[in-house]
Amino acid sequence: xxxxxxxxxxxxxxxxxxxxxxxxxxxxxxxxxxxxxxxxxxxxxxxxxxxxxxxxxxxxxxxxxxxxxxxxxxxxxxxxxxxxxxxxxxxxxxxxxxxxxxxxxxxxxxxxxxxxxxxxxxxxxxxxxxxxxxxxxxxxxxxxxxxxxxxx
Numbered sequence: 001x002x003x004x005x006x007x008x009x010x011x012x013x014x015x016x017x018x019x020x021x022x023x024x025x026x027x028x029x030x031x032x033x034x035x036x037x038x039x040x041x042x043x044x045x046x047x048x049x050x051x052x053x054x055x056x057x058x059x060x061x062x063x064x065x066x067x068x069x070x071x072x073x074x075x076x077x078x079x080x081x082x083x084x085x086x087x088x089x090x091x092x093x094x095x096x097x098x099x100x101x102x103x104x105x106x107x108x109x110x111x112x113x114x115x116x117x118x119x120x121x122x123x124x125x126x127x128x129x130x131x132x133x134x135x136x137x138x139x140x141x142x143x144x145x146x147x148x149x150x151x152x
Contacts, residue, residue, distance in 0.1 A: 064128045
């Protein structure tokens with residue numbers, strides 16, 4: 001088993017992905033990340049690239065407002081390009097798939113506390129990638145009137 005930490009690069013597969021990103025030309029890095037995320041979203045059955053999708057999503061989240069710094073001890077050493085906004089949605093979809101897949105990367109955790117920490121990390125990434133839209137009150141509950149027609 002090549003998993004030693006709950007962080008996005010805390011497994012052999014993701015560390016190898018970081019090396020592949022470092023070895024790729026700068027203009028190829030976005031395509032590598034997009035490919036992993038797309039294949040994870042579109043996969044049927046076992047998520048063969050689930051760990052890679054988590055690592056890719058973490059790199060995208062790192063460029064988003066409100067993100068926490070990522071421990072990059074095993075992550076890519078080379079700078080990543082500025083990712084387009086559509087990758088945020090794709091990364092969130094891939095993480096949703098990884099979280100819901102019981103036989104995928106989640107099965108790597110022997111210790112339930114590690115699994116909970118790993119899952120919490122994925123949920124935090126999803127919060128950064130797809131922040132909830134602010135709620136706009138449509139009705140004034142007390143008055144029973146539309147806010148647009150409510151006069152003070």
